[in-house]
Amino acid sequence: MPGYYNTQHLTDFGKIADVTPELGKKFFDYYASVFADGALTAREKSLIALAVAHAVQCPYCIDAYTQDCQQKGADFEQMTEALHVAVAIRGGASLVHGMQMREQVQKLGM
Amino acid sequence: MNTTALSLRKVSEDLVNDRGTPRADRTLRRRCSPLASTAEQLRVLAAVPLEKQSARVEFETLAGELRPTELEIFQVNVGKLCNMTCRHCHVDAGPDRTDAVMSDEIIDQVIAAIGRTRAHTVDITGGAPELHPRFRDLVEAAVTASKHVMDRCNLTVLLLPRNKGLIDWFAERKVEIVASLPHHRRPNTDAQRGQGVFDRSIEAMRLLNAAGYGRGDPGRRLTLVSNPAGAFLGASQATAEREWRQSLEREHGITFDRLFVLNNMPISRFLDWLQQSGNLHAYMHKLVQAFNPAAVAGLMCRNTLSVGWDGRLYDCDFNQMLDLQIAMPEGAHISSFNEESWHARSIVTARHCFGCTAGAGSSCGGQTA
Numbered sequence: 001m002p003g004y005y006n007t008q009h010l011t012d013f014g015k016i017a018d019v020t021p022e023l024g025k026k027f028f029d030y031y032a033s034v035f036a037d038g039a040l041t042a043r044e045k046s047l048i049a050l051a052v053a054h055a056v057q058c059p060y061c062i063d064a065y066t067q068d069c070q071q072k073g074a075d076f077e078q079m080t081e082a083l084h085v086a087v088a089i090r091g092g093a094s095l096v097h098g099m100q101m102r103e104q105v106q107k108l109g110m
Numbered sequence: 111m112n113t114t115a116l117s118l119r120k121v122s123e124d125l126v127n128d129r130g131t132p133r134a135d136r137t138l139r140r141r142c143s144p145l146a147s148t149a150e151q152l153r154v155l156a157a158v159p160l161e162k163q164s165a166r167v168e169f170e171t172l173a174g175e176l177r178p179t180e181l182e183i184f185q186v187n188v189g190k191l192c193n194m195t196c197r198h199c200h201v202d203a204g205p206d207r208t209d210a211v212m213s214d215e216i217i218d219q220v221i222a223a224i225g226r227t228r229a230h231t232v233d234i235t236g237g238a239p240e241l242h243p244r245f246r247d248l249v250e251a252a253v254t255a256s257k258h259v260m261d262r263c264n265l266t267v268l269l270l271p272r273n274k275g276l277i278d279w280f281a282e283r284k285v286e287i288v289a290s291l292p293h294h295r296r297p298n299t300d301a302q303r304g305q306g307v308f309d310r311s312i313e314a315m316r317l318l319n320a321a322g323y324g325r326g327d328p329g330r331r332l333t334l335v336s337n338p339a340g341a342f343l344g345a346s347q348a349t350a351e352r353e354w355r356q357s358l359e360r361e362h363g364i365t366f367d368r369l370f371v372l373n374n375m376p377i378s379r380f381l382d383w384l385q386q387s388g389n390l391h392a393y394m395h396k397l398v399q400a401f402n403p404a405a406v407a408g409l410m411c412r413n414t415l416s417v418g419w420d421g422r423l424y425d426c427d428f429n430q431m432l433d434l435q436i437a438m439p440e441g442a443h444i445s446s447f448n449e450e451s452w453h454a455r456s457i458v459t460a461r462h463c464f465g466c467t468a469g470a471g472s473s474c475g476g477q478t479a
Contacts, residue, residue: 041349071338073345073353075297 010060043072050079051086112214117243118191124272125193125205125241131266132304133195137204138382145382146202148433154385155376155461158394162401169463172401176457181449182413184229184257185474186220187427188212188242189419193267196303198337198380200431203237211237216421217244219444221251228449229415233288233474235262235427240273249285259285260333265314266307277321284329287318288370291334294354298339315364324366335476337372341389343400343469344371347477370476373397375428375465397464405471408478411457417444425457427474428465434458 017024035045046069053061069079138146145151160167189211192203212220224232232252239245239261252259261280268277280287291311292302299308315332318324324332334354338344351369358364374380376394384390415436416424423442424430435442437458438451471478 037346037349041353042346043349043353067342070340071342071345073293073336073350075293075295077295077297 005059007063010063013060041072043069043074046072047074047078047082051082054083055086055090114211114214114217114243118208118211121191121241121243121272122205122208124270125191128193128205128270130269131193131310132300132306133204134197134302134304134307135195135199135379137195137206138202138379139209140204140206143382145378145385148431151377151381152432152460154381154390155394158391158461160394160398160461162398167398169459169461169467172398172403173406173459173463173467176406176409176411176459178453178455178457179412181227181229181415181452183231183233183410183415183474184224184227184417185233185235185414185427186212186239186248186417187235187419187430188217188237188239188245188248190237191241192236192238192264193241193270194238194264194303194307196379197383198302198339198374200375200378200380200428201237202378202431207237210419212242212244212419212421214244216419216444217248219421220417221248223417223444223447224252224255224257226449227415230258231260232257233260233262233414238264238267240267240276246279249280249283253283253285259283260288261285262335263287263289264303265289265291265311268314268317269310277317277323281321281323281330286331286333287323288333288335289315289318290337291315292337292339294336294357302337302339312362312364315358315362315366319364324364326367331368332366333368333370334366335370335372337374341384341387341393341396343396344373344472344477346470347371368476370474371470371472372476373465373468373472375462377428377462378431394461394464397468400468401464402467402469402471402479405467405469405477405479408471408473408475409466410473410475410478411466414474415447415452421445423447428462429458432460432462434460 017028035042046065049061050065050069053065066079190201190203190207191211192207193205195204234248240263249259267273291299293299296308299311300306315324318332322330336344336350347369350371354369358366376384384393411425414426416426416430418424418430421444423436423438423444424434425436437455440446440448440451466472
């Protein structure tokens with residue numbers, strides 16, 4: 001194995017359906033429906049995907065949705081703001097756990 | 111010296127002294143770039159390895175032979191002179207391009223042909239066509255011949271002192287303004303067209319709105335044309351139009367009638383940019399992978415005649431910029447234009463045509479699929 005991440009994996013992603021075509025088809029059909037224009041526009045969904053991609057730290061998704069956001073008409077500033085939403089939630093999620101720490105400190109301390 | 115040549119001197123002096131219009135780039139011609147040669151552009155495109163599902167492909171492999179439908183659009187490119195120098199320009203237009211401007215003789219031949227053609231629309235482009243000394247003669251002739259007239263406008267040209275009053279003049283003649291604006295927000299627009307272009311474009315659109323353009327009146331139609339500021343395809347036209355409406359109205363109080371979304375063609379300055387930025391192979395690959403058979407039927411080359419500044423004829427403005435002349439037995443010049451043999455011909459295609467068939471398709475009238 002050459003390593004853990006390979007850009008070719010993204011290009012070849014569709015091959016994941018080879019072994020279980022029925023499950024693969026269900027997943028990719030569902031995926032396509034999720035990202036279609038709906039109550040949210042395809043551009044808004046792409047910006048959410050970009051933010052989530054950073055939160056789950058998936059390099060494939062970051063590449064894919066950086067391109068997709070640009071193609072859907074989002075600009076650098078909008079994409080960077082979306083990224084900060086992920087950053088704020090990740091940071092906030094850590095910080096809000098501090099409330100548990102506070103409770104323990106207050107309970108155990110004098 | 112004729113009228114055009116004399117007045118052209120004054121126009122180019124004005125452009126040299128114009129400190130107001132931002133410029134993003136210099137022309138390939140001025141930089142003496144190898145890509146200023148169309149043969150070199152075709153060579154560079156031909157050298158890109160193109161394949162789909164592991165098989166080598168050419169445009170003709172996927173699209174087959176293209177045949178005309180009806181002649182609807184008579185498109186005249188009056189020359190490469192422009193007050194701007196955008197990074198993606200497929201014309202290599204700019205303020206220094208006085209070498210490629212339609213002469214009086216050709217203007218008169220074009221006017222005569224407009225009087226004879228069955229096409230319902232005369233589409234005037236450039237460069238910035240409004241800088242041509244006989245631009246108004248051409249528009250007037252098309253209006254007199256009862257044609258719908260489209261002016262392909264870069265917006266900033268409307269703010270030049272020499273064009274004061276032009277918007278009202280257009281409005282009186284029901285000329286449709288087809289205005290380039292890459293994006294509804296500042297960053298991408300300025301990146302492609304020059305720092306400050308977005309603000310000047312907004313200013314020009316305010317003037318157009320004030321003259322009744324972009325408010326649903328079919329006699330004063332303002333069409334915006336967007337193209338990507340980078341190596342990616344255009345967004346979905348319908349969705350983008352809704353988002354643009356909201357954004358331009360909310361942020362700037364501006365309205366427009368419709369939006370065309372185009373792809374960038376891998377020729378001229380965009381080809382240069384693709385090469386310089388290391389995006390050429392990936393972009394061509396993207397165009398080929400995104401080939402959409404459904405986009406072929408509505409391609410502009412099937413209902414358009416494209417006339418070059420020197421009177422030569424082409425299937426479209428992109429073929430014109432690559433010197434790929436129309437295949438007609440009488441020869442390809444406006445002085446001998448014969449509409450019957452226009453119908454009988456096959457359309458000349460090459461690799462750049464993948465730009466028009468990618469994704470939702472792309473033509474002078476927007477997306478085609």
